[in-house]
Amino acid sequence: MPATPATPQPTIELDGLEVQLGGRTILQGLTGSLKTRAIGLLGPNGAGKSTLINTILGFHQPAKGSVRVLGLDSHTQGKALRALVGYMPENDAFISKMSGVRFVRYMAEIAGLPPSQAMERAHEAFVYVGLGEARYRPVGTYSLGMKQLAKLAQAIAHGPKVLILDEPTNGLDPPARKRLIELIREIREAGDICLLLSSHLLRDVEETCDEVLILRNGRIASICNLAEERRANRKFLELETSGAEATFTAALESLGCECAVFAHGRMKIVMPENIEIREVFKVAADRGVQIRRMNHRRDSLETIFLNAMEQTGAADGRL
Amino acid sequence: MAVYKRRYNPYSGALTPAWSRFYVLTRFAFSDLFKSRVFVIFFILALVPTLGFAAYIFVANNKTVQLLLQIRMGDVLTVDSQYFLVFLFSQSWLAFLLNCWVGPTLVSPDLTNGALPLFLSRPFSRAEYVLGKLAVLGVLLSCVTWIPALILFFLQGGLASGWLWPHLWMVVPIIFCSFIWILMLSLISLSVSAWMKLRIVATGVTFISFIVPAAIGAIFNAIMHTYWGDLLNFPQLFQNIIAAAFHAEERFGGPSSFNKIPIPMDWAMLVFVCVFALFVLNTRLRAREVVRG
Numbered sequence: 001m002p003a004t005p006a007t008p009q010p011t012i013e014l015d016g017l018e019v020q021l022g023g024r025t026i027l028q029g030l031t032g033s034l035k036t037r038a039i040g041l042l043g044p045n046g047a048g049k050s051t052l053i054n055t056i057l058g059f060h061q062p063a064k065g066s067v068r069v070l071g072l073d074s075h076t077q078g079k080a081l082r083a084l085v086g087y088m089p090e091n092d093a094f095i096s097k098m099s100g101v102r103f104v105r106y107m108a109e110i111a112g113l114p115p116s117q118a119m120e121r122a123h124e125a126f127v128y129v130g131l132g133e134a135r136y137r138p139v140g141t142y143s144l145g146m147k148q149l150a151k152l153a154q155a156i157a158h159g160p161k162v163l164i165l166d167e168p169t170n171g172l173d174p175p176a177r178k179r180l181i182e183l184i185r186e187i188r189e190a191g192d193i194c195l196l197l198s199s200h201l202l203r204d205v206e207e208t209c210d211e212v213l214i215l216r217n218g219r220i221a222s223i224c225n226l227a228e229e230r231r232a233n234r235k236f237l238e239l240e241t242s243g244a245e246a247t248f249t250a251a252l253e254s255l256g257c258e259c260a261v262f263a264h265g266r267m268k269i270v271m272p273e274n275i276e277i278r279e280v281f282k283v284a285a286d287r288g289v290q291i292r293r294m295n296h297r298r299d300s301l302e303t304i305f306l307n308a309m310e311q312t313g314a315a316d317g318r319l
Numbered sequence: 320m321a322v323y324k325r326r327y328n329p330y331s332g333a334l335t336p337a338w339s340r341f342y343v344l345t346r347f348a349f350s351d352l353f354k355s356r357v358f359v360i361f362f363i364l365a366l367v368p369t370l371g372f373a374a375y376i377f378v379a380n381n382k383t384v385q386l387l388l389q390i391r392m393g394d395v396l397t398v399d400s401q402y403f404l405v406f407l408f409s410q411s412w413l414a415f416l417l418n419c420w421v422g423p424t425l426v427s428p429d430l431t432n433g434a435l436p437l438f439l440s441r442p443f444s445r446a447e448y449v450l451g452k453l454a455v456l457g458v459l460l461s462c463v464t465w466i467p468a469l470i471l472f473f474l475q476g477g478l479a480s481g482w483l484w485p486h487l488w489m490v491v492p493i494i495f496c497s498f499i500w501i502l503m504l505s506l507i508s509l510s511v512s513a514w515m516k517l518r519i520v521a522t523g524v525t526f527i528s529f530i531v532p533a534a535i536g537a538i539f540n541a542i543m544h545t546y547w548g549d550l551l552n553f554p555q556l557f558q559n560i561i562a563a564a565f566h567a568e569e570r571f572g573g574p575s576s577f578n579k580i581p582i583p584m585d586w587a588m589l590v591f592v593c594v595f596a597l598f599v600l601n602t603r604l605r606a607r608e609v610v611r612g
Contacts, residue, residue, distance in 0.1 A: 057440050059606040079337075079442045087440035093433045109343045111441045112334035121330065128327065140432070154437060159330025164440075190327045 009071050010035050011162075011194045012056075012213075014220075016065030019048075019055050026051045027218045029065070034213060036227065038188050040205030041198035042305060043215035049198040050090060052215070053166050056196075057087060069162060070194065083112070086160030088151045090167040090198075096140025101126055103139050104154045111158035118157070125153040129183060145176035152180070156187060163187065165197045169204050177204075184208050206301040214308045222308035226301065235271040237280065240264075240293035251283045265292075340443060344451030345458070348425060352455075358420065362459070365413045369467040372406050373474060380478035398475045398482075400565040403489055407468055407561060411500050411554070414460045415529065421459060422508020423521030425452045426604075431516045436606040445604050449509065456505035465497035492564035500557050503589055506596035513603035529553055546579045553592065556585045 010033040017030040027048045041049045054060045056067055058078035067074045072081040095103055101122045108118035126135040129149040134142065139150055148168060155163060165184065169177045185208055188195050199205050205212055206226070214222040241248070242265055249259045249267075257280075258270040269280070277296060284291050352358055378384050379398050429435050438448055472493065476483030508525045515521040536551030549555050561567075563582045 054607050057436075057606070059436070059439065079444070082440060083442040085440060087437070089433070089436050089440075091433050093437050095428050095434050096432050097428065106343070106347055107437055107441070109335075110340060110438055110443050112337070112340065113330065114333065114335055117330070117332055156327060158441075159328065161329065187327045192329060193327075 010068075011037060011039060011070060012196070013068040014065070015068070017052075017055070017062055017067050018064035019051055019060050020063045021051065021060060025063075025218065027055070030067075030220055031065075032213065032220055032223045034211050034223065036210035036225065037193070038195040038209045038211070039197070040209035040212040040226075041196065041215065042202065042205055042212055042301075043200065043221070044309075045200060046217075047215040048218040049200075049215055050166055051218075053087075053164055053196070053198055056081070056164065057085065058082060084161040086155035086158065086163045088148075088155040088163075088165045088168055090170060092147065093151060094139040094147060097138050099136045100131060100139050100142070100150050100153070101135040103150065104157045107154040108157040111160075113158055121157045121159070122153075125157040126150075128156075129153045130179065144171050145173065145180075148172060148176070148180060149183075152183065160193065162194045162196065165195070167199055168197065169199065169201060181207050202301050202305055212301065212304070214305060216309060222304065224304050224308075229304070235273070235275075235296070237267075237269040237271060237277070238293075238295040239267040239269060239280075239291055241267060241284070242290040242292055243288060245287070245289075248283065248287050248289050251287065252280065255279060255283070337442060341447040341451035341454065344448065345454040348452070348455040349458075352421060352424070352459075361420065362417070362462075365410075365417055365463045366467065368406075368409060368413070369463075369471065372402075372467075372471055375402075376471060376475045376478060380475070398479070399486070400489055401567060403468060403472065403493060404561060404565045404567050406471065407464065407493065407497065408558060410464050410467070411497075411557060411561075413463050414500065415504060415554075417459055417463060418456060418504040418508050419522060419526045422456060422505065422525055423512045423515070423518050425455060426509055426512035427516050427518050427521050430513065430603070435604065439606040445601075448604060449600055452509055453505050456508065457501055460501040460504065461497070464501065465494050468493045468497065489565065492561065496557075496561045496564050499560070499589060503553065503557075503593055503596075506593050506600070510596040510599035510603070513600055549580050550584065550588045553589075556580070556588055559585045560589070 012034040014030040014032045017027055018025065019027040030052070041052065043049050051060060052067070055062060056069055056074050058074055058081070062075060069081055070084060072084070074081055095106075098106065101119075104125055105115075105118045105122035108121055109115060113121065123135065126132055129152050131146060131149050131153065134146060139147065142150060148170075152165075152168065155165070168184065169180055172180060181204060184195065184197065187193060188208060195208065197205060197208055210225065210227040212222070212224045212226055213220065214224070249261060252259050252269060255275055256272040257275065260268045262268070271277075271280075277294075281291065283289075376398055378388065378390070429438070435448075439445065469490065472486075472489065473483075476486075507528055508521075511525045511528060512518075512521045515524055532551035532553065533555070536548030539548035539551075540546060559580060559582060
């Protein structure tokens with residue numbers, strides 16, 4: 001997945017953000033800066049992901065600190081910020097007796113589009129998300145997957161600069177999830193749009209985002225730039241070989257690999273990004289070396305997430 | 320984002336002025352309302368009494384018709400403050416029924432399936448939301464109260480020479496009293512609609528919110544041998560206010576032994592009801608509910 005370029009100003013800036021709801025502190029001292037155009041919000045249930053989104057949208061008022069999106073403060077410049085936002089909520093959000101296209105047109109007009117433009121873009125958004133055939137049906141009759149797509153259509157119809165998706169794949173079957181993830185990636189790559197996706201599904205975030213903010217118990221557990229991780233992440237191979245000689249090691253090193261040889265034909269190889277595994281097989285075949293076992297791993301978001309969850313040093317909300 | 324290209328494009332066209340966006344809600348609500356034939360018939364019927372009152376003015380100012388009908392002007396056909404008082408009071412009941420029909424359809428559909436966060440995640444405030452919904456009721460109820468009253472007023476002014484200027488003061492109570500009644504009806508029905516998510520329940524509660532308090536007030540009066548229970552009788556409060564505003568005689572609801580509630584108290588009660596309805600709306604119309612504890 002190609003990484004989207006970072007924006008000149010941080011997409012999201014958190015400055016000691018604290019949010020209290022019903023007498024409880026939900027978010028505590030969040031401080032950090034997220035610079036890429038596709039940001040994932042990760043965390044277990046109750047970590048504060050939706051609260052952070054609601055605070056960005058101005059639904060909750062910070063008790064302390066601030067959150068800025070594209071330089072706009074969510075509290076003091078809320079209206080200007082919401083003018084840039086398209087929001088797909090986690091829960092059901094529709095007017096059941098309205099037809100799909102009328103519902104999206106309605107929302108686009110509230111966002112400020114003139115009636116004719118709103119109607120045109122509502123049709124386009126519906127066709128784009130793949131609900132063209134169902135656009136004249138009342139939204140209340142849609143299936144869960146169709147409702148999710150209708151929510152996405154209303155979030156993009158007015159052409160926002162920031163798209164906020166709260167658990168977009170909730171309750172979807174695998175094909176519908178795949179289709180929605182593809183759409184989100186298309187939107188991300190096609191337009192000049194910043195994406196903030198909240199999910200507890202690592203795959204959703206890994207497939208769509210460049211940067212991840214991991215929350216735990218209302219605090220930042222980790223901020224991780226996936227794009228940089230991907231670039232910096234080198235491929236590690238663990239081999240168990242038979243008949244490997246110094247020439248095999250030298251041949252691998254000539255390809256740019258770093259090799260460490262251990263007893264009983266065991267080797268560890270660090271491969272550069274441009275080398276594929278089949279080239280290791282080719283070198284082995286050329287030299288009559290048997291590869292009896294190969295273990296290929298690269299750090300995944302799961303590893304990063306699990307590490308963040310285990311870290312205790314993040315207790316103060318800063319990394 | 321052209322259909323044939325099937326790709327996402329941001330919008331870069333013109334936007335409507337921010338102050339005018341509340342009207343989108345009003346426009347969509349009117350569009351939904353007037354799709355119902357039953358509502359259209361009811362709305363037209365609500366305008367029929369105005370034709371009767373207009374006919375009265377026509378007869379009162381046409382001696383030929385009076386002769387044909389063998390009516391003497393001085394006997395019954397006078398167009399004065401009592402005439403407009405009777406008109407406004409009768410129309411206020413039609414406005415009440417119209418409000419019971421329309422009010423509950425306005426907010427509850429947005430709350431039933433959680434659409435409110437979609438409104439409020441746009442550059443659109445809760446106040447604009449309420450204003451947009453209030454405008455629906457404001458326009459509809461105006462069409463059956465002060466607008467026809469003013470039409471009748473100027474019809475009479477046009478037909479009877481020298482009548483308009485001495486009676487011009489009535490324009491103020493016509494507009495002002497109607498405005499108060501419309502505001503109270505609208506706020507009550509919107510707050511009930513925001514509280515009761517099911518439309519049919521909201522309709523019922525809106526209706527009984529005028530009947531039940533009046534009954535409770537009457538029971539209170541009977542038990543306590545007082546008249547302060549009338550403060551819960553909203554139509555009575557409105558009648559007292561409008562009768563005082565039109566300097567009505569006792570037989571038309573003016574000050575009498577039966578209406579002992581002081582007018583300032585009537586006003587205070589109506590203002591209290593409006594403030595309470597606003598409080599309910601403020602509590603219910605939130606993008607996210609916060610559970611305390």
